[in-house]
Amino acid sequence: MGERGIMMADLRTNLAGITSPNPFWLASAPPTNSGYQVQRAFEAGWGGAVWKTLGDPILNVSSRYAAVHFNGQRVAGFNNIELITDRPLEVNLKEIYETKKKFPNHAVVASLMVEPNQEAWHEIVKKTEAAGVDGLELNFGCPHGMAERGMGSASGQVPELVEKQTYWAKEAAETPVIVKLTPNITDITATAEAAVRGGADAVSMINTINSLAGVDIDTWRPIPHVGGKGAHGGYCGPAVKPIALNMVSECARNSRINVPISGMGGVSNWQNAIEFMLMGASNVQICTAAMHHGFRIVEDLIDGLSTYLDERGILSVQDIIGKSVPTFSDWGNLDLNYKVVARINNDVCINCNKCHIACEDTSHQCIDMLKDPKGHAILQVREEDCVGCNLCSIVCPVDGAIDMVELKSDLPPMTWNERQSLITSLKDYKVTK
Amino acid sequence: MSTSEPMIQRELQKRFTEVTPPLTNQEAFQESQRCLYCYDAPCIQACPTGIDIPTFIKKIASGNMKGSAKTIMTANPVGASCARVCPTEELCEGACVLNHSTKPILIGNLQRYATDWAIKNDQVLFKEGQPNGKSVAIVGGGPAGLSAARELALLGYSVTVYEAEKQAGGLDTYGIVSFRLPKAISLWEVEQIENLGVTIKTGVKVGVDIPFHELLATNDRVILAIGMANVPDLQIAGENAEGVYDAIELVKMTKDAPFPTHLKDKKVVVIGAGNTAIDGATCSVRLGAENVKILYRRSEQEMTAYDSEYEFAKQDGVEFRWLTQPVEIVTNKSGQVTGMKCVKMKLSEPAEDGRRRTEPIPNSEFLIECDAVVKAIGQKRHLSFIEELGIAHNDGVILINPDTMETSNPKIYACGDVIFGKGQGEAMVVSAAQQGKTAAYHMHESLKETYSA
Numbered sequence: 001m002g003e004r005g006i007m008m009a010d011l012r013t014n015l016a017g018i019t020s021p022n023p024f025w026l027a028s029a030p031p032t033n034s035g036y037q038v039q040r041a042f043e044a045g046w047g048g049a050v051w052k053t054l055g056d057p058i059l060n061v062s063s064r065y066a067a068v069h070f071n072g073q074r075v076a077g078f079n080n081i082e083l084i085t086d087r088p089l090e091v092n093l094k095e096i097y098e099t100k101k102k103f104p105n106h107a108v109v110a111s112l113m114v115e116p117n118q119e120a121w122h123e124i125v126k127k128t129e130a131a132g133v134d135g136l137e138l139n140f141g142c143p144h145g146m147a148e149r150g151m152g153s154a155s156g157q158v159p160e161l162v163e164k165q166t167y168w169a170k171e172a173a174e175t176p177v178i179v180k181l182t183p184n185i186t187d188i189t190a191t192a193e194a195a196v197r198g199g200a201d202a203v204s205m206i207n208t209i210n211s212l213a214g215v216d217i218d219t220w221r222p223i224p225h226v227g228g229k230g231a232h233g234g235y236c237g238p239a240v241k242p243i244a245l246n247m248v249s250e251c252a253r254n255s256r257i258n259v260p261i262s263g264m265g266g267v268s269n270w271q272n273a274i275e276f277m278l279m280g281a282s283n284v285q286i287c288t289a290a291m292h293h294g295f296r297i298v299e300d301l302i303d304g305l306s307t308y309l310d311e312r313g314i315l316s317v318q319d320i321i322g323k324s325v326p327t328f329s330d331w332g333n334l335d336l337n338y339k340v341v342a343r344i345n346n347d348v349c350i351n352c353n354k355c356h357i358a359c360e361d362t363s364h365q366c367i368d369m370l371k372d373p374k375g376h377a378i379l380q381v382r383e384e385d386c387v388g389c390n391l392c393s394i395v396c397p398v399d400g401a402i403d404m405v406e407l408k409s410d411l412p413p414m415t416w417n418e419r420q421s422l423i424t425s426l427k428d429y430k431v432t433k
Numbered sequence: 434m435s436t437s438e439p440m441i442q443r444e445l446q447k448r449f450t451e452v453t454p455p456l457t458n459q460e461a462f463q464e465s466q467r468c469l470y471c472y473d474a475p476c477i478q479a480c481p482t483g484i485d486i487p488t489f490i491k492k493i494a495s496g497n498m499k500g501s502a503k504t505i506m507t508a509n510p511v512g513a514s515c516a517r518v519c520p521t522e523e524l525c526e527g528a529c530v531l532n533h534s535t536k537p538i539l540i541g542n543l544q545r546y547a548t549d550w551a552i553k554n555d556q557v558l559f560k561e562g563q564p565n566g567k568s569v570a571i572v573g574g575g576p577a578g579l580s581a582a583r584e585l586a587l588l589g590y591s592v593t594v595y596e597a598e599k600q601a602g603g604l605d606t607y608g609i610v611s612f613r614l615p616k617a618i619s620l621w622e623v624e625q626i627e628n629l630g631v632t633i634k635t636g637v638k639v640g641v642d643i644p645f646h647e648l649l650a651t652n653d654r655v656i657l658a659i660g661m662a663n664v665p666d667l668q669i670a671g672e673n674a675e676g677v678y679d680a681i682e683l684v685k686m687t688k689d690a691p692f693p694t695h696l697k698d699k700k701v702v703v704i705g706a707g708n709t710a711i712d713g714a715t716c717s718v719r720l721g722a723e724n725v726k727i728l729y730r731r732s733e734q735e736m737t738a739y740d741s742e743y744e745f746a747k748q749d750g751v752e753f754r755w756l757t758q759p760v761e762i763v764t765n766k767s768g769q770v771t772g773m774k775c776v777k778m779k780l781s782e783p784a785e786d787g788r789r790r791t792e793p794i795p796n797s798e799f800l801i802e803c804d805a806v807v808k809a810i811g812q813k814r815h816l817s818f819i820e821e822l823g824i825a826h827n828d829g830v831i832l833i834n835p836d837t838m839e840t841s842n843p844k845i846y847a848c849g850d851v852i853f854g855k856g857q858g859e860a861m862v863v864s865a866a867q868q869g870k871t872a873a874y875h876m877h878e879s880l881k882e883t884y885s886a
Contacts, residue, residue: 073466269495293470299488304497399459 009309010316011302013047015282016176016201016260018135020047020107023273023317024301027264027285028053028111028137028180030082031295035095039102044295045302048107050285051096053084053139054128055113055151060086066213066224068239077239078288079213081224081231083145084113089124093131100132108132109178112169113139113146116155121168135175138166138200140191141182141207143234153182153207159194166198176201178262181247183209183240188247192257203251204262204285206244208234237288241266245279252280252325269297270304277317278324332417339407340388342367346378348401355379355392355402363391383407445692448719449611452745453517456539461546465493468538471530476540479528481859481867482509486525490543502551503558505544510583510870511576511622513548514605515863516541517614520739524863552621561629562589567880570595570648571656572639575603576862577849578658579626580869586629588877594631595648597638603660604850605862607685610712612719616688640818649844654876657822657831657840657847658869661812667704671762676770680705680713680809687716697721699804702773703751704728704759706736710809711743714751717807725751726801730758730778735788754801756780758793762806773801812850819851830854838872843879846872 011022025048026032026041033052041049060083070076085092100108110128114120125136140156147154155161162179169177179195181188183206192203210232214223222230244265251257263281267273268289276284289297309317344355344367356379359367366385372378381392393402456464468490476486485504492501505512521527521541529537551558567590571578574596582592600606605619627633639645639659648655664679666672680703686693701717703710706729717725727746729736732755736743747753754775761774777797780789814829825832825841831852833839838846848868852858858868 271496293491294472296472296488297491300492300495300497300500303500303503304492304495307497307499399457 009306009314010318011047011306011309012316013283013318015107015262016135016178018048018107018109018176019105020283021105022047022302023277023283023305024298025049025107025109025262025283025285026290026295027287028109028139029287029291030080031287031290033085034087035099038095038099038108041290041295041298042099042103042106045298046106046295048109048134048283050109050111050137051092051133053111053113053142054089054092054124055084055146057088058083058086058146061226063224063226066233067237068213070239075237075288075292077211077213077235078237078291079211079224079233079235080208081144081226081233084111084139084142089127093127096128096131096133100134107134109135109137111137111139111180113142113151115149115151116161116165118168118171121165122172125169125172129173129175133175135178135201136169136173137178137180137204138169139180139207140165140195141180141205143182143184143208143210144232153184156182156191156207157185159190162191163194163198166195166200170199178202178204180207181205182207183243183247183265189250189254189257192251192254196257196259200259202260202262202282203257204264205247205251206240206265208236209240209243211235236265238266238268241268241272245275248276248281249279249325249328252322253328270301270308273301273305274308274320277320278322279328280322280325282318282321330417332420333415335413335415336419337409337411337414339409340390340404341383341386341407342381342388342390342392343383343403343405344379344381344392345401345403346372348398349379350398350401351377351379352397353379354395354397358391358395363387363389367392441694442691445694445720446690449687449692451517451615452612453542455549456542456546461493461543464539464543465490467531468494469530475528475530476525476538479524480508481524481861481863482512482515482870483867484508484512484525484544486540486544489547490538490540493543493547498547498550498554499556499558501547502556505547506551506558506625509863509866510580510626511605511619511862511866512544513552513618513622514576514609514614515866516544516548517618518605518609519861519863520741522741523739548618552618557628558625559583559587559629561586564591565589567591567653567883568593568651569654569656569876570652571658572645572648573603573658573660573849573851574598574601574623574633574635575658575660575849575865576605577660577851577865577869577872578603578656579623580866581656581658581846581848581873582631582633582869583626583629584870584873585877586626586631588873590877592631593652594633595637595639595643596633596635599636601633601635607688608681608709608712610684610716611688612715613712640821645818645822653844653880655845656838656869656872656876657845657851658849658865659815659818660850661853662815663813664709664808664810665813667759667762667808667810669759669761671764671770674762674764674770674806675768676805677762678713678805678807680709680807681812683716683807684709684712687720693720695720696805698723700802701725701805701807702728702759702801702803703807703809705809705811706731706738706753707809707811708738708742709812710807711738711746711751713807713809714746715749717805718749718751722805725749726754726803727751728754728757728759728773728775728801730756730791731788732756732780756791758791759806760798763800770804770806771802773803773806775799775801815851827855830857832857836871837875838868839875839879846876848872 013023028050064082068077142152146152179200248263260282263276264285366382470487489501489504525540526537571594601623602619701722703714756778763772777794778791816829831847849865
């Protein structure tokens with residue numbers, strides 16, 4: 001700890017050679033549509049920005065976003081059908097140049113999307129780099145609109161196309177190339193590996209997930225609709241965080257994906273950012289939270305992260321990158337003899353009985369509704385029947401009313417994989433006998 | 434029934450602990466999630482110290498407790514006290530946009546939650562600035578003086594605070610009832626400021642123990658934050674009888690154990706209807722008085738106590754006698770109070786300040802039996818001290834430039850209750866804190882060209 005507890009950890013990050021004053025980048029999206037916006041973001045404190053995807057100018061529709069509100073909290077999830085930039089390439093490049101000139105220490109990365117064609121990639125890479133960007137992010141992820149024209153996630157779902165287009169971009173590129181991947185695929189490591197084979201300097205994930213935000217049950221129209229008709233959009237925001245975090249983690253623990261990862265998907269606060277970095281992300285990209293609250297959220301992102309690091313005496317944010325990756329493995333490597341059980345603290349419990357009914361109807365029938373000697377209602381777990389599923393503690397509405405307690409096992413740790421190989425070796429033993 | 438002294442003290446201790454329970458972690462988390470995080474938020478505009486309220490609440494929601502406390506204390510060096518004593522319904526919470534849709538955010542309670550966290554976790558929130566070679570003396574260690582001291586210490590000044598009382602904190606330490614604001618909270622704020630290298634000389638009365646001109650001669654600037662003095666006389670017969678108390682003195686006696694027991698089973702009348710009168714009355718109730726009445730010569734509409742304080746007193750069982758003017762304190766042969774002679778009043782035309790005048794109703798004299806009288810009709814000024822300073826004042830209200838807090842002597846600044854009155858300033862702790870900041874910033878501005886660092 002620094003002098004009398006006041007210290008500031010070093011938040012500078014480096015993603016494949018692209019440096020920024022902190023790990024918080026704005027993702028390529030509406031917030032990074034113009035120089036005005038990106039410069040406002042940098043003034044607010046953002047470390048970097050990935051410019052809204054450049055390509056052949058397109059046309060957009062009106063009515064573009066929809067959100068999923070959950071039990072009174074707005075924007076649990078967010079859905080959009082907006083396409084890439086609708087501004088002329090020269091205008092974007094001029095503003096990129098001006099922004100980089102004004103903020104030389106911030107990361108300005110251009111997101112690119114063109115048709116799968118070598119010349120087209122060479123041309124846009126050269127033009128964009130001439131504007132002074134620090135790196136390029138190839139958009140193989142957008143699931144709506146552009147995908148129907150063979151770009152975005154349409155090419156991002158085919159490993160060969162990812163590899164080939166990355167290769168073409170790398171042929172022309174002098175700055176680091178990040179490949180942004182789509183989650184609309186069974187196994188994201190397949191396309192991440194393809195990007196690495198194509199020469200990617202980094203991968204970023206996730207782009208948005210195919211979605212239909214809702215249907216208006218009065219008008220029977222999709223939400224959002226464009227003159228009565230809708231089309232699938234891309235889903236993001238807090239709701240997608242677990243999906244994104246898993247994909248980042250899967251890539252981080254895959255030895256063939258040996259390039260840095262830029263993590264995104266539902267990162268809304270400094271705690272989320274730490275989770276992504278612990279699971280292998282070298283930085284994080286954010287969009288929905290900024291769209292919900294404005295660029296000023298970065299103040300708490302920075303403040304919360306530096307306090308977190310200071311409290312632990314960690315000098316640089318880079319020291320946490322990937323620290324949880326070794327703890328993330330296959331199911332077959334989990335200890336079958338590890339045991340936790342639920343314990344209910346009846347002095348804290350408010351007797352809503354939600355744990356009982358959840359366990360009774362949908363889990364393992366081990367929470368009894370009893371009376372204590374004074375006749376007060378209490379809830380009690382039959383530990384011998386409890387499988388340690390966590391459900392009761394998940395539905396419990398009160399902090400500290402249910403603890404999941406680790407029980408000492410009489411048996412040594414044994415994973416499924418160890419068990420299976422042991423069985424196999426015993427069979428072999430029989431045969432040789 | 435005989436009750437031992439330790440038992441009585443324990444019971445009194447209970448009665449004088451904070452009445453509003455703190456938010457639980459879960460309550461604070463849920464309430465913080467309810468905040469809309471408005472942009473250009475009206476709650477910030479409504480806070481005299483301009484605390485970035487949505488930001489500190491957002492930080493509670495994100496689990497950044499230290500950042501939350503720092504956001505509060507940056508804008509308001511007495512932010513832990515203000516969390517408890519601010520009339521939030523008239524300030525931040527009154528301005529909350531959710532008043533127009535659901536219910537306003539519990540900003541005061543969340544502010545208390547965040548600052549309580551900092552207190553409990555012994556956090557160091559600030560670091561003094563690089564010494565700039567300049568020194569400032571501050572007369573008075575109340576909210577205004579402390580606030581100025583904190584800002585000046587951050588800017589690198591060598592600051593000495595002269596405090597007449599045994600402990601610094603002023604009104605927050607001595608003048609607000611413990612069940613609203615425990616002394617420890619105010620003393621934590623004092624300690625935070627001392628940690629920045631500010632010297633606080635307690636028990637030193639400027640003008641008695643050290644001449645004012647010496648401070649002026651040995652410092653680059655002086656700030657006067659001397660507040661106000663005791664309650665003035667009622668100017669009626671019987672004033673010096675046994676059983677007549679000053680409300681401010683009464684509150685002060687209850688800020689620390691052992692608690693006084695002299696009001697137990699007594700009938701108490703409190704004269705006045707400001708916040709101090711409410712404090713005097715609710716203190717008397719808690720000290721075991723049998724009956725407590727507030728006597729006020731005007732009506733409910735004219736009383737200056739905050740609505741929340743009025744409500745609190747009523748909940749405590751305090752009775753109110755409106756349009757009642759005390760005219761004589763009646764005593765027995767041994768000089769002890771036995772009653773208060775009053776006359777009934779009626780309201781007439783509004784005076785210059787907008788409040789309606791009162792006039793006595795002829796032949797309406799009546800007696801209220803009582804054993805004790807608590808005076809709470811405002812506060813006197815340190816008039817003779819102020820007169821010796823040779824700076825402009827109006828009846829003891831020091832005149833200042835409200836933009837800079839500068840007095841008629843450019844080396845002397847003033848803030849807090851000493852500038853309140855005659856249409857100048859505000860009486861709230863939170864305003865005093867802001868005035869202290871303003872004095873510090875403008876003083877810094879005026880000295881900028883001369884300092885060395």
